[in-house]
Amino acid sequence: MQILLLGSGGREHALAWKLIQSPLCEKLFIAPGNAGTAQCGTNLSIPLTDFDAIRDACITHHIDLVIVGPEEPLVKGITDFLINTPELENLDVIGPDKTGAQLEGSKAFAKSFMMRHNIPTASYREFTLENYQEGVQYITHHALPIVMKADGLAAGKGVVICENHLEAIAEFELMIQRAKFGEASKKVVIEQFLKGIEMSVFVLMDGKNYVILPEAKDYKRVGEGDTGPNTGGMGAISPVPFADNTLMNKIEEKVIRPTVDGLIKEGLEYRGFIFFGLMIADGEPYMIEYNCRMGDPETEVVIPRLKNDLVALLSAATRQELNKVTIETDQRTVCTVVAVSGGYPGDYQKGFEITGLNQINPEDSIVFHMGTSLEDGKAVTNGGRVLCVTSYGRSVYDAVEISKEEMEKIDFKGMGYRADIGYEFE
Ligand code: AMP
Ligand code: GLY
Numbered sequence: 001m002q003i004l005l006l007g008s009g010g011r012e013h014a015l016a017w018k019l020i021q022s023p024l025c026e027k028l029f030i031a032p033g034n035a036g037t038a039q040c041g042t043n044l045s046i047p048l049t050d051f052d053a054i055r056d057a058c059i060t061h062h063i064d065l066v067i068v069g070p071e072e073p074l075v076k077g078i079t080d081f082l083i084n085t086p087e088l089e090n091l092d093v094i095g096p097d098k099t100g101a102q103l104e105g106s107k108a109f110a111k112s113f114m115m116r117h118n119i120p121t122a123s124y125r126e127f128t129l130e131n132y133q134e135g136v137q138y139i140t141h142h143a144l145p146i147v148m149k150a151d152g153l154a155a156g157k158g159v160v161i162c163e164n165h166l167e168a169i170a171e172f173e174l175m176i177q178r179a180k181f182g183e184a185s186k187k188v189v190i191e192q193f194l195k196g197i198e199m200s201v202f203v204l205m206d207g208k209n210y211v212i213l214p215e216a217k218d219y220k221r222v223g224e225g226d227t228g229p230n231t232g233g234m235g236a237i238s239p240v241p242f243a244d245n246t247l248m249n250k251i252e253e254k255v256i257r258p259t260v261d262g263l264i265k266e267g268l269e270y271r272g273f274i275f276f277g278l279m280i281a282d283g284e285p286y287m288i289e290y291n292c293r294m295g296d297p298e299t300e301v302v303i304p305r306l307k308n309d310l311v312a313l314l315s316a317a318t319r320q321e322l323n324k325v326t327i328e329t330d331q332r333t334v335c336t337v338v339a340v341s342g343g344y345p346g347d348y349q350k351g352f353e354i355t356g357l358n359q360i361n362p363e364d365s366i367v368f369h370m371g372t373s374l375e376d377g378k379a380v381t382n383g384g385r386v387l388c389v390t391s392y393g394r395s396v397y398d399a400v401e402i403s404k405e406e407m408e409k410i411d412f413k414g415m416g417y418r419a420d421i422g423y424e425f426e
Contacts, residue, residue: 001311002062004029005037006048006078007069010338010370010388011296014303015067015310016040017366022311029061035379036369036387048073051081059087065314068095068272071293075105075153079272092318093271096292100263100270103290107149107158107189110290117262119255121287122147124191129176138190139168145193150175152184156232161193194288196281199240200298201251203260203276204313207269209322210260211313212252214238214305214329216298222345224420231345232385235421237335237396238301242280251278251285259290271317300336300368300390305329335399336390337407337421338370342414344384352413354379354386359409364402365391367410381412396422 001024005012013036019025020040028041031054037043046053048070058066066082068074077098082088095101102109108126115121127135139146146168150158158181162168168190175185202213216238222228255276263270275291275298294302303310307328316325341348350371357379360367368390371383389407393399400422407417 001025001064001315002027002029003065003067003311004031004058004061004063005067005069006031006054006073008032008034008037009069009296010368010385011294011299012069013037013040013368013370014300014390015069015294017368018303018306018310022309024309024311024315027061029057029063031057034369034382035372035374036367038374049076051078054078055082055085055088058082058091063091065318066091066093066095067314068093069293071101071104071153071291074098074101074272074292094314094317095272096268096270100268100272101292103274104292105153106151107289108151108187111189111191113262114287117258119258119262119287120285122192122194124189126151126187126189127172127176128187132176135172135176135188135190136169139172140165142168142190143192147191147193148172148175149189149191150181150185151187151189152181154181154184156230157181158184194279194281194286196279196286197242198288199243199278199280200295201256201276201278202294202298202302203256203274204317204322205260205263205270205272205274206317206320206322207271208264208320210256211322211325211327212256213327214302215240215243215248216295216301218295218298219418219421222340222418224418225423229345231340233295233297233338234340234418235335235337235388236295236297236301237333237399237422237425238298238305239333241396241425247280247283247285250283251276255285255287296370297336297338297388300388301334304334304366304390304392305332330392332392333394333396333399334390334392335396335403335422336368336388337400337403337417338388339386339407339410339412339415339417341371341381341384341386342416348384349414350380350382351375352381354381354410354412356410360389360406364393365389365406386412386415396425
């Protein structure tokens with residue numbers, strides 16, 4: 001099978017690493033990829049917004065399967081575009097169509113979907129310029145803190161948690177009146193703050209059936225002890241120590257099955273990954289958000305625990321035969337620790353050489369590239385989150401210790417990482 005994987009982050013490197021372990025993968029292309037994916041297949045220098053060039057690459061390279069990594073092309077309709085191309089009638093795509101991708105592309109769509117299907121979530125209202133004054137009144141009487149969300153995609157920055165009413169009204173004005181997040185904040189969801197502990201669950205759906213992949217917990221804040229601004233994720237662990245069978249069964253019953261049934265009932269033929277971002281409060285799961293893709297860095301711990309052949313698994317999804325698949329999981333604990341550029345998540349510089357990559361002990365650890373590129377055959381930094389070191393261990397503590405030890409062998413100018421990933425579970 002000839003496969004094209006779209007994206008350029010750690011998620012894509014982890015997927016590429018796993019795809020090429022399959023005897024079913026004849027050739028792997030990654031667009032645009034990074035210095036890590038270049039070790040797994042052929043990088044194609046195509047921007048993800050250039051749908052015509054992606055279509056042309058599928059035709060030229062006789063692609064059988066496209067796997068879409070990030071949300072942006074999905075929300076913009078890459079799946080619809082490719083499957084409606086007459087020359088590509090035998091092409092399969094893993095990733096929902098534009099309507100299915102609205103689960104992530106519109107917070108208001110996701111919330112009303114949850115309401116229609118009785119999926120536990122925070123109470124909410126949505127506002128635009130038209131009912132702006134009503135929104136101000138709603139905020140004034142809302143319990144604190146108040147969670148405010150730009151409706152559309154905002155590069156992970158569209159959620160603001162306000163500790164007092166004045167701050168919330170100012171934020172509301174910035175989002176709606178002053179287009180703080182452009183089009184994305186023309187509509188705003190205001191919701192109840194949920195107190196608890198977060199975790200994420202991942203499902204692969206084929207339009208009719210689904211399988212549940214290993215769960216994970218990520219660490220979003222830049223600073224140790226979960227302090228400082230939010231990032232795309234500074235590290236992750238899997239399994240999640242408190243996610244016992246009782247909790248996982250509840251999540252499946254109260255959240256996953258109603259979501260899958262809801263998608264089917266509403267006629268959305270969802271084929272791809274669903275990422276359930278959950279808050280667990282007093283042992284009960286509440287939906288915070290859906291993503292229409294795998295997480296990053298969660299993929300870098302989920303995929304290393306997956307024992308199934310990934311190409312066979314995705315092929316079963318394209319044939320709507322996931323009901324015939326059993327997910328097999330490595331019982332070891334896996335963690336990943338992310339190395340970031342100095343200044344991230346604010347401004348940072350790129351282009352620094354990365355050293356020590358070939359000194360990593362392959363017995364227990366894998367380096368997945370996130371924001372890197374190749375310059376004269378050398379890996380250089382090309383993003384805020386540069387790479388992550390994933391390790392297997394007997395416990396969270398053990399796996400994190402191994403990652404930190406290996407991380408010390410790697411260096412680039414301004415490098416930093418959180419040394420306390422998994423700290424609550426020591
Ligand atoms: P998102 O960008 O949707 O992933 O949200 C970013 C983060 O905001 C989440 O990971 C949570 O930590 C937090 N968050 C979002 N919604 C809520 C909520 N209703 N209650 C508490 N925290 C929330
Ligand atoms: N790590 C969070 C995300 O991928 O959205």
